[in-house]
Amino acid sequence: MKDSDVIVLEEPKLSLTDQFYLPQVLVGLGTTMKHMFNVVVRGKDRVVQYPEEKREGLPVEKGGLLLRTYRGVHRLNKDEEGRVKCVACFMCSTACPASCIHIEAAESPWPDREKYPAKFDIDELRCIYCGMCEEACPVDAIELTHLYDIIGLTRQEMIFDKTKLLEIFDQTVKEEPM
Amino acid sequence: MPKITVDGKLIECKDRQVVLQACLDAGHPLPYYCYHPGLSIPASCRICLVEVEGIPKLVPSCQTVVRDGMVVHSRSPKAVANQKLVMEYLLINHPLDCPICDQAGECTLQDYSYQYGRSQSRFEEDKAKKPKKDVGDKILLYSDRCIMCTRCVRFTREISGTGELYVDGRGYREEIDIFPGKPCNNKLAGNVVDLCPVGALLDKDFLFKQRVWLLTRTESISPVDSGGENIYLEHNEGIVYRIKPRENPQVNQWWISDDTRYSYKVLTEAKRLKKAMVLRSGGAAEAEADAAVAAAVARLRALAAESPGCLYAVLSPMMACEEAFLLASAIRAIDSQAVLVLGPVPTSGKDEVFKNPITGQQTFVIKAEKVPNAAGVRRVLALLGGRAATWDDLAAAARPEVKNLKGGWIVGGYHSNWISGEIPAIIKSGFKVVQDLLPTPLGAAADVLLPAAAWAEKDGCWENYAGQIQPFEAAVPPPEGVMRDGQIYLSLLDRRGQYNAQLVRREMGEPFASVQATSRLVQSPATEFVPL
Numbered sequence: 146m147k148d149s150d151v152i153v154l155e156e157p158k159l160s161l162t163d164q165f166y167l168p169q170v171l172v173g174l175g176t177t178m179k180h181m182f183n184v185v186v187r188g189k190d191r192v193v194q195y196p197e198e199k200r201e202g203l204p205v206e207k208g209g210l211l212l213r214t215y216r217g218v219h220r221l222n223k224d225e226e227g228r229v230k231c232v233a234c235f236m237c238s239t240a241c242p243a244s245c246i247h248i249e250a251a252e253s254p255w256p257d258r259e260k261y262p263a264k265f266d267i268d269e270l271r272c273i274y275c276g277m278c279e280e281a282c283p284v285d286a287i288e289l290t291h292l293y294d295i296i297g298l299t300r301q302e303m304i305f306d307k308t309k310l311l312e313i314f315d316q317t318v319k320e321e322p323m
Numbered sequence: 324m325p326k327i328t329v330d331g332k333l334i335e336c337k338d339r340q341v342v343l344q345a346c347l348d349a350g351h352p353l354p355y356y357c358y359h360p361g362l363s364i365p366a367s368c369r370i371c372l373v374e375v376e377g378i379p380k381l382v383p384s385c386q387t388v389v390r391d392g393m394v395v396h397s398r399s400p401k402a403v404a405n406q407k408l409v410m411e412y413l414l415i416n417h418p419l420d421c422p423i424c425d426q427a428g429e430c431t432l433q434d435y436s437y438q439y440g441r442s443q444s445r446f447e448e449d450k451a452k453k454p455k456k457d458v459g460d461k462i463l464l465y466s467d468r469c470i471m472c473t474r475c476v477r478f479t480r481e482i483s484g485t486g487e488l489y490v491d492g493r494g495y496r497e498e499i500d501i502f503p504g505k506p507c508n509n510k511l512a513g514n515v516v517d518l519c520p521v522g523a524l525l526d527k528d529f530l531f532k533q534r535v536w537l538l539t540r541t542e543s544i545s546p547v548d549s550g551g552e553n554i555y556l557e558h559n560e561g562i563v564y565r566i567k568p569r570e571n572p573q574v575n576q577w578w579i580s581d582d583t584r585y586s587y588k589v590l591t592e593a594k595r596l597k598k599a600m601v602l603r604s605g606g607a608a609e610a611e612a613d614a615a616v617a618a619a620v621a622r623l624r625a626l627a628a629e630s631p632g633c634l635y636a637v638l639s640p641m642m643a644c645e646e647a648f649l650l651a652s653a654i655r656a657i658d659s660q661a662v663l664v665l666g667p668v669p670t671s672g673k674d675e676v677f678k679n680p681i682t683g684q685q686t687f688v689i690k691a692e693k694v695p696n697a698a699g700v701r702r703v704l705a706l707l708g709g710r711a712a713t714w715d716d717l718a719a720a721a722r723p724e725v726k727n728l729k730g731g732w733i734v735g736g737y738h739s740n741w742i743s744g745e746i747p748a749i750i751k752s753g754f755k756v757v758q759d760l761l762p763t764p765l766g767a768a769a770d771v772l773l774p775a776a777a778w779a780e781k782d783g784c785w786e787n788y789a790g791q792i793q794p795f796e797a798a799v800p801p802p803e804g805v806m807r808d809g810q811i812y813l814s815l816l817d818r819r820g821q822y823n824a825q826l827v828r829r830e831m832g833e834p835f836a837s838v839q840a841t842s843r844l845v846q847s848p849a850t851e852f853v854p855l
Contacts, residue, residue, distance in 0.1 A: 234422030235534040250531040260423040260531050283422045 212291040216274045220313040231286035233262040237278035245271035265307040290317045325391035342384040357472040358385035370409040373397045410440035416451045426522030428535040459507035469523035475515035482686045485509040513584040541798035545583035549692035551787025556798040563587040596774035619756040619771040626730040632660030633729040639666040640694035641736035643783020645827040647703040649812035667714040668697045699786035718747040735759035776801040782824035794840040
C-alpha cells in the first residue's frame with residue numbers, strides 16, 4: 146500500500162449553531178412534528194399495526210406483502226395416499242447453505258417405494274429461507290409455504306420434525322396446492 | 324518401450340499393455356465399464372471404442388494391445404458418436420432412480436452420462452422393469468440398474484473361484500442371477516459391490532445409510548489379519564460408515580475380504596469400554612482416564628522400587644509399532660529389568676487361498692493369523708532387546724524370567740474376547756493395568772482398567788506377514804473419555820505434547836523411520852466435462 150492510497154479524514158468543524166446544541170435539537174423536533182402532522186392530520190406514512198393489521202391485506206405498492214412469492218416455513222408434501230412424498234435423497238440437505246436439514250433414511254414400509262425418510266428435521270432458526278432445498282428436490286417433496294408467523298418458546302421447539310412438517314402441509318395445502 | 328499417440332499426445336507404454344490401460348496410466352481419461360485390470364477382458368460394453376489410424380473400424384481400446392507408433396483418436400467424430408450411442412443405449416432401460424440409488428455420486432453411468440452422453444432420451448416406450456434380487460447375505464441386486472458389464476460374474480469365476488453369479492437370458496432379457504439355493508456368500512463377496520460400476524449390486528450393510536458424496540476417505544490398513552490389506556475408511560461426522568479396498572499391487576491388489584470390510588463395526592460396538600475403572604476396596608469404581616493412569620504409574624513405581632525386575636508389559640499384536648515402542652520404553656523407564664511379553668497371537672488354522680479355477684493361479688489369500696501386527700511387535704521387541712517372553716511363557720510360568728513378576732501393563736485391543744481359558748496365575752495374583760477395547764474376564768479382574776482407542780481412531784503403522792510396514796491414519800475421534808493409547812504412553816514417559824506417529828517412527832530408527840503416511844485426506848479427482 147502506498148501513502149497516496151491512505152485517505153486521512155479530519156473531524157468536521159462544528160458551526161456556531163452546532164456548538165450551542167439547542168438549535169439542532171429544535172431542528173430534530175421539527176422532523177418529528179412533520180411526521181406527526183403527516184400521520185395524524187393528513188393520514189399518510191402510517192405504521193402497520195401488527196398483529197391486528199397484516200401486510201398481506203395491503204396492496205403491494207402500499208407496502209403490502211406478496212404471499213405468492215414469499216418464502217416462509219417449510220412443509221413436506223404428501224402423495225395421493227397421504228404418505229410422505231420425500232424419498233430421502235439428501236439433495237436438500239446437500240444444497241442447504243445453512244446446513245439446517247437433517248435426514249435419516251430407511252427402507253420404506255411400502256412395497257412400491259424403496260427409500261423414505263425415517264427422520265426429517267429442519268432447524269427453522271438456522272434456516273435462511275433461501276429456497277435452495279425446494280429447487281434441489283427431485284420429487285417436489287419439500288416446499289416453502291407463505292407462513293411466517295411461527296413461534297416457539299425454546300430452540301428445541303423450533304427444530305421441526307417430520308410430523309410437524311407434514312402438519313404444515315395439511316394446514317396450507319388448501320391455500321397453496323402442490 | 325512402445326510409444327503411441329493418443330489425441331495428439333505422446334504416451335509411453337509398457338510392452339503388451341492395452342491402449343486403455345496405457346491411457347489411464349498416463350492420465351488421459353477414456354470411458355470404460357467392463358474393463359478391470361484385475362479381470363479378464365470381454366470388451367463387451369463398447370464405450371471404450373477408439374479410432375486407430377490404419378484400421379477402418381473402431382477398435383475396443385481395452386483389448387487392443389499397443390504397437391509402437393500407433394495413432395489413436397478417442398475424441399474424433401466417429402469415436403464420440405459411438406460414445407454417445409453407447410450411453411443412450413445403456414440408459415434406454417435404466418430406471419434413472421439416482422435420488423434413491425446408493426451408487427449416486429460414485430456411479431460411472433452418471434459421470435459418463437455427464438461427460439459423454441446426451442442430456443435427453445429419445446426412448447418413448449415403457450422401460451423394461453426387472454426385479455430386485457437378494458443374491459447373498461450381504462448383497463442386493465437391482466437388476467434394472469444393471470448394464471451387463473459382467474465384472475461381478477468374472478470376479479466370482481476368476482478371483483474368488485466360486486462362480487455363484489452368472490448371466491441369465493439374452494438380449495433385453497439378460498440378467499445377472501444366482502443358481503437356485505446357491506447365494507453369493509463367499510468370503511470375498513463384498514468385492515462385487517465395489518466392482519459394479521453402477522448401482523446394481525449394493526451392500527445391504529451400507530444401504531441407505533449415507534450418500535457417498537458426504538463421506539471422507541482416510542487411508543488405513545485392515546485390522547482383521549496379518550495380510551495387511553490396504554483400505555479406505557469412509558466416514559462422516561466422526562462415524563465410519565463403510566470400508567472400501569485401496570489398490571496396492573504388492574499387497575491386496577484391488578480386493579479385500581469381507582472380514583475386513585465389516586471390521587469397522589467394532590468402533591460402534593455397544594459393549595465397548597468407555598470409562599476408566601480403578602479397583603478400590605469395595606469394588607471397581609469409575610475414574611477419569613488421567614487419574615487412573617496416575618494411580619497405575621504410582622503403584623508400578625512402588626513395585627519396581629521394592630523389587631527391581633518384577634514388572635512386565637504385555638504388548639498386544641493389535642497395537643501400532645509406535646505404541647508398542649512407547650509402552651515398552653515407558654515400562655523399562657520405570658523398571659529397567661522389566662519383561663516385555665508378546666500378547667497372544669490367535670490363528671484360525673490355515674491360510675485361506677483363493678485360486679482362479681481355470682489357470683490355477685493364486686488370486687487372494689486370507690491369512691490365518693488373525694492379528695495385524697504380530698510381526699511388527701516382534702520387531703519392536705528385537706529392537707529394544709532385554710528380557711522378553713511370550714504369552715504362553717506367562718501362562719506356563721516355566722521360564723525363570725516370568726517367575727517373580729508382580730505387576731504389569733497388559734494391552735488387549737482385540738476385536739473379540741481374547742482370553743481363552745483361565746487367566747494365567749502370575750497375572751491374576753499380581754497388580755495389573757489392563758487396557759482394552761471390549762470387556763473381557765481379564766478386564767473385570769484388573770486393578771486399573773483403561774479403555775483403548777481402536778485402529779481407526781489413531782495413527783500408527785503395522786507390519787504384515789510379508790514384512791511390509793504400512794502406515795494408517797486416524798479417521799474418527801475416539802469415544803468421549805477415551806485417551807488415545809499413544810498419548811497415555813507419552814504421559815507415562817513424562818513427555819509433553821501430542822502423540823505424533825511420524826516423530827515416534829523417526830525415534831525408532833530404520834526401518835520404521837522411512838514409513839511415511841501419504842496424506843490425511845484423499846480426494847478423488849473431480850470428473851471433468853469433456854469438450855467436444
